[in-house]
Structures are given as C-alpha cells and as structure tokens.
Amino acid sequence: MTTLVWFRDDLRLADHPALHAALDRGGPVLGLYVLDEESPGVRPLGGAARWWLHHSLASLAERLRERGSQLVLRRGPAADVVPEVAAAAGADAVVWNRRYGGPEREVDAAVKESLRGAGVDARSYAGNLLFEPWTVSTGQGGHYKVFTPFWRACLEQPPPRAPLPEPGRVPGPVRYPETDALADWGLLPTAPDWAGGLREAWEPGEPAARRRLREFLAADADAYDRARDAPAAGTTSLLSPRLRWGELSPHTVWREAVASGRSVGGFLSEIGWREFAWHTLFHFPALADDNLNARFDAFPWPPLDAEHLRLWQQGRTGVPLVDAGMRELWATGTMHNRVRMVVASYLVKNLLIDWRHGEQWFWDTLVDADAASNPFNWQWVAGSGADAAPYFRVFNPETQAKKFDPERRYIQRWAPEYVAGDAPVPEPLVDLGASRRRALDAYDVVKAAA
Ligand code: FAD
Numbered sequence: 001m002t003t004l005v006w007f008r009d010d011l012r013l014a015d016h017p018a019l020h021a022a023l024d025r026g027g028p029v030l031g032l033y034v035l036d037e038e039s040p041g042v043r044p045l046g047g048a049a050r051w052w053l054h055h056s057l058a059s060l061a062e063r064l065r066e067r068g069s070q071l072v073l074r075r076g077p078a079a080d081v082v083p084e085v086a087a088a089a090g091a092d093a094v095v096w097n098r099r100y101g102g103p104e105r106e107v108d109a110a111v112k113e114s115l116r117g118a119g120v121d122a123r124s125y126a127g128n129l130l131f132e133p134w135t136v137s138t139g140q141g142g143h144y145k146v147f148t149p150f151w152r153a154c155l156e157q158p159p160p161r162a163p164l165p166e167p168g169r170v171p172g173p174v175r176y177p178e179t180d181a182l183a184d185w186g187l188l189p190t191a192p193d194w195a196g197g198l199r200e201a202w203e204p205g206e207p208a209a210r211r212r213l214r215e216f217l218a219a220d221a222d223a224y225d226r227a228r229d230a231p232a233a234g235t236t237s238l239l240s241p242r243l244r245w246g247e248l249s250p251h252t253v254w255r256e257a258v259a260s261g262r263s264v265g266g267f268l269s270e271i272g273w274r275e276f277a278w279h280t281l282f283h284f285p286a287l288a289d290d291n292l293n294a295r296f297d298a299f300p301w302p303p304l305d306a307e308h309l310r311l312w313q314q315g316r317t318g319v320p321l322v323d324a325g326m327r328e329l330w331a332t333g334t335m336h337n338r339v340r341m342v343v344a345s346y347l348v349k350n351l352l353i354d355w356r357h358g359e360q361w362f363w364d365t366l367v368d369a370d371a372a373s374n375p376f377n378w379q380w381v382a383g384s385g386a387d388a389a390p391y392f393r394v395f396n397p398e399t400q401a402k403k404f405d406p407e408r409r410y411i412q413r414w415a416p417e418y419v420a421g422d423a424p425v426p427e428p429l430v431d432l433g434a435s436r437r438r439a440l441d442a443y444d445v446v447k448a449a450a
Helices: 019-024 048-066 078-089 102-117 147-155 194-199 205-227 240-244 250-259 265-283 292-297 307-313 321-333 337-350 354-367 374-384 397-404 408-416 432-449
Strands: 001-009 030-033 071-075 093-095 121-124
Touching: 001 019, 001 078, 019 030, 019 093, 019 307, 030 048, 048 071, 048 194, 048 205, 048 354, 048 374, 071 078, 071 307, 078 102, 093 102, 093 292, 093 354, 102 121, 194 337, 205 240, 205 265, 240 265, 265 374, 292 432, 307 321, 307 432, 321 337, 321 354, 321 397, 321 408, 337 354, 337 374, 337 397, 337 432, 354 374, 374 397
Parallel strands: 001 030, 001 093, 030 071, 093 121
Antiparallel strands: none
C-alpha cells in the first residue's frame, strides 16, 4: 500500500490534493521530484528559476523529513524515471497534481499509461488552478479570449473549494529508493555567483510563503487597489513566485483573502489573470513561440539589433524608468508589474525587437517565470495576445514615470544616476517620438494583412 507522490510545481504540504489522497490510502507515503530537462518540448528552466527551485526543494525535503518521510530526487525524462522509482519503492499507486502545458500533459499521459501497464494505480488531482480549463467555456463551447467575460464565467461557478489541511505526519516506508544529492544538480550559480541580490530579496519555501500571505493581508491589502500601480509603494503581494512554485495554492490565497475581511476584489481579479493566462496556454500550447493572433505573423520585424537588446537587458537604454526596471530584475529576480509593462512595450515598440527575445530574457531572469504568465503577458503588451492592449497604445515611459513614480523614488533606488545628476547617464538609444511613429508604421502592415 505504498504511495509515491510526484511533486512538480506544487512544492508544499498544505492544500496538496495528491498528498492528501496518498495519506487517505493509509499506507506509507514518499515524495519524488524529477528534474526533467530531456522530455521533448519541456522548456528548460531559466537561471533565476533554478535558484528558487533549489531552495524550495531543500525546504520541502526538510519538512517531509520532519513529518516522517523523505523526498527522492531524480534527474531524467519523467516517463522513464517515475515508473522506475515507483518500482524501486514498491509503490502500488502514484499520485500528482495536474499540469496544464502541452508537453507536460503529454509526459503525464505517458507516465500514467506506463504505470497502469505495470499494474500501478496512477491518479491526478486539481491543485494548481482555481478552475480547471475545460470547465470554463463560452456559450458556444469555445474558450474565452477576453478577460472580463472569462472572469465573470469563473465567478459564476461554485466558489473554489476550501483548502485541505497540512498533514502533521507523513508516515514513510522502511526503505527508500536511491536519491540524487540536491547539490549535485548544479541549480545554484557558481563562477560567478550572481544570486546575492536574490538571497537578499527572497526566502523560498512554504513557511515563508505563508508568512508573506498573512503579512500582505494584514498590512498591504487595503492599499492594494489604490497603490498597486506605484512601483515604489511596495503594496503588492509579492506572491507570484510562491504561486509559480506552488508553495501556496491559489485556493489558500483565495480563502484567506476572502476571510481577511479586507477589500480584496482587485487583488483576486489579478489571481484571475493568472487563471486566464493558464487557460490560454491550455488551449494554445505554443504561446511562447507563436502569435496568438496570427495576423501578427505579418509584422515586419527589422533584423535584430543585438546591441540594443543587450543594452536593454543591462538597463542602459537611457530611459530612466526602463533602466530602473531592468536593473531591479537583474538584482532581485522580479520587477513591479507596471514597470514590466513599460520595459516590454519599450523593447517591442520603441526598439522594434520581437517580443520573443524579451520573453526569453524574462524567462531566464524572473524567479516567477512561468510557462503561461510570461508569454501571455508579453503577447498582451505586443498586441498579439489575448485581450491585448491595442497596438497603437504605445506606453510613453516618461509619462508613465511621472504618473506612477512622481517622486522618482523607484528610479532613485534602481538607477540613481538619473536623479542625483552627478554622474554621466546613458545616451537614449532612440528618440521616443520617432520610434513610436516607426512602430505605428510597422503595424500598418499587420492592419493591411487583416
Ligand atoms: P500582485 O499584484 O500582488 O498580484 C497577485 C497575483 O496575481 C500575482 O502574484 C500573480 O500570481 C497574479 N498576477 C498578477 N498580475 C498578473 C498578470 N498580469 N498575469 C498573470 N498573473 C498575474 N507573472 C508571473 O507570475 N510570471 C511571469 O512570468 C510573469 N511575466 C510577466 C511578463 C510581463 C511582460 C508582464 C507585463 C507581466 C508578467 N507577469 C508575470 C505578471 C505580473 O507582472 C506579476 O504576476 C506581478 O508583478 C507579480 O507581483 P505580485 O505577486 O506582487 O502581484
């Protein structure tokens, strides 16, 4: 009666439906995490994500040990590794929470088939989204392409279930299959160790995630609607990497937010955007590669200016808010949402660099980089995505800075030379007005192709 729990983007013990089901079976339970960089189509993790994963796995392994079980670590294609570990553990059941990306679903289907072929029970559960993608559809049976009716349809469903309790004890088996050593996976950067800023900014793992949720609801939630767009205000939840790695389930966030008695409608609708991004990826698995709106396939991208791309990555474009944002990203693995929109718009429209280059950089540098939200939001900014910003609404980074960082506190923090005026500042790469007109001319080609 041994059950193997295959952990993926759900590195927690509380509200973990698969773990809960494993414990309900009554026998010994052990955990498995597979670092799968070989299955076709599964996107290798970026550098900042690998850093987070290392620490979050260390935390999960310790928490399982404290409760009586262990986390087995293995590297390789999951379709081979999971059945192998199940056999080595003598498990008669393997359970997991579902994933929603195309290649991941294929891997999971192959694992299920191979386990069942070997007489092992294999079951998947809903743990990482509030609403399963196939349960939300338009009157005509299609999927939503616009957020407001999507979210309305979600809210008309039965409310998200109550979170499942965190188990006090997880009884382990007598013997465990062999495990890799986490340190041998090389997830942490060495030569050079660029993660100093990440260590300062974050404490990965479920206990810190729970603390941050409580702190946000107690201290910041009331100011959220008013100040969420101000990058220096620090009133957003900073829960995105917690949700990305599943250290918190969206159900826990939802229930605690509602129970807090604060005015959380605006915050919860941002959780709704997360759902919308994942539902979009479920229906359009090529989200990171292909324009959701195929009309944009005609967009006349000029040949890549690699120097402009590099200066944007380094935060040396000569535009204060853009440079501040790109430096915040490099230092901390995150960037405020408003600034993400501004730097993305600047890259795609003012520099006329294909959104895929920006998406790839964010993929590599964000601790919350996820397969749905990242390409979804890049396409939103680029105009080719779901419910996208109309192409002609080109953000002006100077106006955005005046409006959302009027005292220049954010710019002062990340790109101080623009405020102090005592050191040379980078020359602007392009003229904002002329580059905006060039973008609109390029867009005319898309319009003509319609
Ligand atoms: P809060 O404002 O406190 O929001 C609460 C939660 O809602 C977030 O933690 C997040 O899970 C979700 N959320 C909020 N806004 C969005 C959104 N627009 N799309 C999807 N979910 C949202 N978010 C990611 O989680 N991963 C990404 O890889 C990612 N890439 C982005 C790329 C670009 C170009 C842009 C413009 C946005 C991107 N976002 C991404 C969305 C958003 O910027 C972050 O979720 C947000 O800044 C995280 O900060 P927070 O947790 O304090 O958010």
